[in-house]
């Protein structure tokens with residue numbers, strides 16, 4: 001059944017929100033099977049209670065007529081559109097270096113980070129999808145855990161979305177955290193740029209979920225991360241997470257070379273040290289990821305964020321072959337080495353007991 005064309009309120013207004021408020025979609029699509037699951041019904045109740053317009057669609061692949069006059073407008077509206085469906089593929093992708101597998105609970109993100117690889121990987125389907133068949137996804141995860149036992153298997157929940165930004169709608173992250181809490185040989189990990197951690201604070205997690213906050217130099221957050229929570233909000237949330245007993249970490253990504261980057265990253269680490277409560281500091285982890293882009297990403301970003309100041313000059317980068325033939329441009333070795341050692345020194349100076357898990 002093809003979907004109907006509707007025009008949500010934002011179609012005629014421009015938005016560039018900082019996400020201090022919880023996400024409320026402007027348009028919701030349900031795949032019919034989704035309503036056979038308790039989570040599908042629960043989301044339908046939420047949608048109707050909020051008075052949000054919704055439609056039924058046979059499959060998200062049939063959503064081709066989102067409102068909007070231009071491609072950019074359609075893209076912005078898609079980012080405020082939620083599709084509630086059933087996850088069909090239960091084969092998990094690998095997720096090196098942060099975990100063994102990516103666990104799928106959603107796809108797409110409400111944020112507008114210019115550099116985000118979802119801009120490219122989701123191509124023409126940037127709307128947000130959430131999956132209601134949590135039991136199926138969990139049973140698949142259990143099989144992976146069993147296969148690798150007694151090795152511990154880590155699952156990354158943020159490979160295709162920022163799950164915390166959708167938690168008030170789905171509850172899927174809480175569900176996974178509690179289930180993983182009972183698994184001796186399983187670990188969950190997720191990273192977020194949002195601060196709405198309240199639903200997670202009283203869960204029985206058994207320290208088997210690593211919560212990481214994505215942070216960056218002020219310049220990068222202000223230039224390239226519209227639609228995400230402010231730095232101060234993320235840090236305050238990190239303090240709450242540490243006090244709730246979760247293992248806490250930070251991902252600094254993308255590490256970006258700009259004029260004044262040394263000051264920017266020095267200030268970032270200092271601010272972290274000043275703002276975090278003492279109990280959050282003793283066992284921190286850091287993951288460091290330098291900025292990279294593909295040729296396809298560059299052309300997509302230039303179309304969607306035409307005024308972006310994101311530097312993507314191939315001639316100033318090193319080409320690195322990728323797994324599926326699509327190579328990416330990273331910083332040349334010398335620059336990457338300087339970034340890595342400078343930021344690592346800052347981290348160890350302010351957090352001497354922390355661990356840097358990798359620089360990539």
Ligand code: SF4
Nearest residue numbers: 109111112113116193
């Ligand atoms: S918050 Fe994360 S997942 Fe969302 S757009 Fe930004 S980088 Fe991408």
